[in-house]
Amino acid sequence: xxxxxxxxxxxxxxxxxxxxxxxxxxxxxxxxxxxxxxxxxxxxxxxxxxxxxxxxxxxxxxxxxxxxxxxxxxxxxxxxxxxxxxxxxxxxxxxxxxxxxxxxxxxxxxxxxxxxxxxxxxxxxxxxxxxxxxxxxxxxxxxxxxxxxxxxxxxxxxxxxxxxxxxxxxxxxxxxxxxxxxxxxxxxxxxxxxxxxxxxxxxxxxxxxxxxxxxxxxxxxxxxxxxxxxxxxxxxxxxxxxxxxxxxxxxxxxxxxxxxxxxxxxxxxxxxxxxxxxxxxxxxxxxxxxxxxxxxxxxxxxxxxxxxxxxxxxxxxxxxxxxxxxxxxxxxxxxxxxxxxxxxxxxxxxxxxxxxxx
Amino acid sequence: xxxxxxxxxxxxxxxxxxxxxxxxxxxxxxxxxxxxxxxxxxxxxxxxxxxxxxxxxxxxxxxxxxxxxxxxxxxxxxxxxxxxxxxxxxxxxxxxxxxxxxxxxxxxxxxxxxxxxxxxxxxxxxxxxxxxxxxxxxxxxxxxxxxxxxxxxxxxxxxxxxxxxxxxxxxxxxxxxxxxxxxxxxxxxxxxxxxxxxxxxxxxxxxxxxxxxxxxxxxxxxxxxxxxxxxxxxxxxxxxxxxxxxxxxxxxxxxxxxxxxxxxxxxxxxxxxxxxxxxxxxxxxxxxxxxxxxxxxxxxxxxxxxxxxxxxxxxxxxxxxxxxxxxxxxxxxxxxxxxxxxxxxxxxxxxxxxxxxxxxxxxxxxxxxxxxxxxxxxxxxxxxxxxxxxxxxxxxxxxxxxxxxxxxxxxxxxxxxxxxxxxxxxxxxxxxxxxxxx
Numbered sequence: 001x002x003x004x005x006x007x008x009x010x011x012x013x014x015x016x017x018x019x020x021x022x023x024x025x026x027x028x029x030x031x032x033x034x035x036x037x038x039x040x041x042x043x044x045x046x047x048x049x050x051x052x053x054x055x056x057x058x059x060x061x062x063x064x065x066x067x068x069x070x071x072x073x074x075x076x077x078x079x080x081x082x083x084x085x086x087x088x089x090x091x092x093x094x095x096x097x098x099x100x101x102x103x104x105x106x107x108x109x110x111x112x113x114x115x116x117x118x119x120x121x122x123x124x125x126x127x128x129x130x131x132x133x134x135x136x137x138x139x140x141x142x143x144x145x146x147x148x149x150x151x152x153x154x155x156x157x158x159x160x161x162x163x164x165x166x167x168x169x170x171x172x173x174x175x176x177x178x179x180x181x182x183x184x185x186x187x188x189x190x191x192x193x194x195x196x197x198x199x200x201x202x203x204x205x206x207x208x209x210x211x212x213x214x215x216x217x218x219x220x221x222x223x224x225x226x227x228x229x230x231x232x233x234x235x236x237x238x239x240x241x242x243x244x245x246x247x248x249x250x251x252x253x254x255x256x257x258x259x260x261x262x263x264x265x266x267x268x269x270x271x272x273x274x275x276x277x278x279x280x281x282x283x284x285x286x287x288x289x290x291x292x293x294x295x296x297x298x299x300x301x302x303x304x305x306x307x308x309x310x311x312x313x314x315x316x317x318x319x320x321x322x323x324x325x326x327x328x329x330x331x332x333x334x335x336x337x338x339x340x341x342x343x344x345x346x347x348x349x350x351x352x353x354x355x356x357x358x
Numbered sequence: 359x360x361x362x363x364x365x366x367x368x369x370x371x372x373x374x375x376x377x378x379x380x381x382x383x384x385x386x387x388x389x390x391x392x393x394x395x396x397x398x399x400x401x402x403x404x405x406x407x408x409x410x411x412x413x414x415x416x417x418x419x420x421x422x423x424x425x426x427x428x429x430x431x432x433x434x435x436x437x438x439x440x441x442x443x444x445x446x447x448x449x450x451x452x453x454x455x456x457x458x459x460x461x462x463x464x465x466x467x468x469x470x471x472x473x474x475x476x477x478x479x480x481x482x483x484x485x486x487x488x489x490x491x492x493x494x495x496x497x498x499x500x501x502x503x504x505x506x507x508x509x510x511x512x513x514x515x516x517x518x519x520x521x522x523x524x525x526x527x528x529x530x531x532x533x534x535x536x537x538x539x540x541x542x543x544x545x546x547x548x549x550x551x552x553x554x555x556x557x558x559x560x561x562x563x564x565x566x567x568x569x570x571x572x573x574x575x576x577x578x579x580x581x582x583x584x585x586x587x588x589x590x591x592x593x594x595x596x597x598x599x600x601x602x603x604x605x606x607x608x609x610x611x612x613x614x615x616x617x618x619x620x621x622x623x624x625x626x627x628x629x630x631x632x633x634x635x636x637x638x639x640x641x642x643x644x645x646x647x648x649x650x651x652x653x654x655x656x657x658x659x660x661x662x663x664x665x666x667x668x669x670x671x672x673x674x675x676x677x678x679x680x681x682x683x684x685x686x687x688x689x690x691x692x693x694x695x696x697x698x699x700x701x702x703x704x705x706x707x708x709x710x711x712x713x714x715x716x717x718x719x720x721x722x723x724x725x726x727x728x729x730x731x732x733x734x735x736x737x738x739x740x741x742x743x744x745x746x747x748x749x750x751x752x753x754x755x756x757x758x759x760x761x762x763x764x765x766x767x768x769x770x771x772x773x774x775x776x777x778x779x780x781x782x783x784x785x786x787x788x789x790x791x792x793x794x795x796x
Contacts, residue, residue, distance in 0.1 A: 051448040055441070146566075149538055158784065159547065159777040160487050161540035162467050167786045178471030178785060256444065258467050260540045262567065263440060299445060314435040315396035
């Protein structure tokens, strides 16, 4: 009774095709967006913005990218870290080569660069499948990191070998670089996530997304009904890398401020893959839930002893944190193997029947 | 449903407690956060470092604090991971810390741009960004008592001494094996410049993180048959390198590690074969120094120590002690000017910039012979940068260089100033005029 899908009469095709066809959903999402844009920059401490919300948004974008590739198109990839690195290093090169370029354009441009590299490494996907493809993308991960480590041109010959976000403004407000406030960076990150999250949602429910899912579910059948495997798979690789590239640029420009290649090592690829699996394969919402779970729970667990005032050595704290976190992952995977997004779906169904369950 | 309630409950708790972050006000104390790694793959190095720190702070507090002001510290676990380090920094920033010791080059790079904004001194003791030694570009960052570049040049000077003069280096073969990261590559430009000047043949061999696989590297070493090998490693890479060197029968006394490649953890796994292995350091090892004895009698005899008693005096433990002493003495210097009261970030920075640790002061601290005098100025955040060479005798590390080996400053400093200009401009800084500083 709380959540009702019945009773909405759609009189146009546009209304029928809307992202959120139900009024309740629209109100909820609109309220959430207003809240997300206004509340944290005004009311949250810098710690919450810098250490909790910004990494959450950045990783959510990366998880969204990988979910397109792995969740929707069914191509297992371990190259996420590498593609994020391409985004980060090209964003650095672009913004230092063209200092007057609006920084908001740098993110999609960095995404495009990553998409190009993603297309290249996606070519083998026509011939290799499943775990073998995972190994091929693993090669991309190692090759790209090696490349950025090896060629000093990528870091503008900096003696330190690191890239850092140059100070750039948007409408007179500093949004990157050391002087930028966490609130400004948060708003930029949120803007990116909202715009490209919306794009992704529309992509996956349209012709392109259906083609991806057809390939994922049975590639030979998809080919027979007229889906071109090469083009569809490459498109998935390209668009996925585009998102990962933007996330990589965001990681350096909006979150860390400066980074070396270690920030994009194989662990990042695994981390994003876990986000997608725990959040829910083939679900846009799942990408956000998964990123939230992987990023927020450890920080929450780290802080619990402080809040409760428990005297505990840091080593014990960290070990407890790892144990509880691992147990939680197992718990959620056992309770709901289809990820947190599926849990949300079940919740919605229950709300539909509330208070008369059967 | 149950799950949802749980999730909502967790979320509500998280948001609710966000508003209750600890207040910053602290009376009559100075707060120093400690970014440590007592767990994870680098814990064998992190634990002695952190223990040395804590023990020295406890010792100072037992003696009444810094001029009567007690030190308050809080550890935060980073696992040597940049992301976790930044989280720690942001969390502890609210308690107005005076100085941060990041203890990871990656974390240091994250914090350098933040330091002038947050007004918190960064002391990256012998690691981090070498270019930050130019205080005109990086007023908030200190890396005394020495840097990777100074160290590399001092090693070349030491090799010169062993060969009978720097002019004898012509035609000698030197290999640098380094961790393939910005940290490991630090020494390369210095070694290359000196190779051009002194005519030795330099070969640079990279080892990829984490460094467990070095067979091909050492195969190359065997083919080159170098006169000397210099290693810039960290973590598991070190012990593997020592073992591999032993496997090809390389003469251990010609294998020199940098100061992160010369602790007990690096040589003990190689057993007898590691005997004779040398490394640089900038403080003594062992328990014979007065300050370490003081720690043993004041803390450990009363059960207040934070470490295993038998391991007090390890290289990395002593490094923690030295680092803590630098922090304390810099704050004491600041109190000398601004009065014995809790300091602000600006005042702490003044203390670091005007730190003058004389031989006499070191003796008062019980550190005679333990480390060398340091004088910091506005231009120079490194100090004079000499190093010692220590050797592993199978049981303990002994200093074998007769005296402190000074770096080749006329080569290092100009390169350092050029790099500082480049890195500083990248961050949008302008050079400060030191004549105008008081």
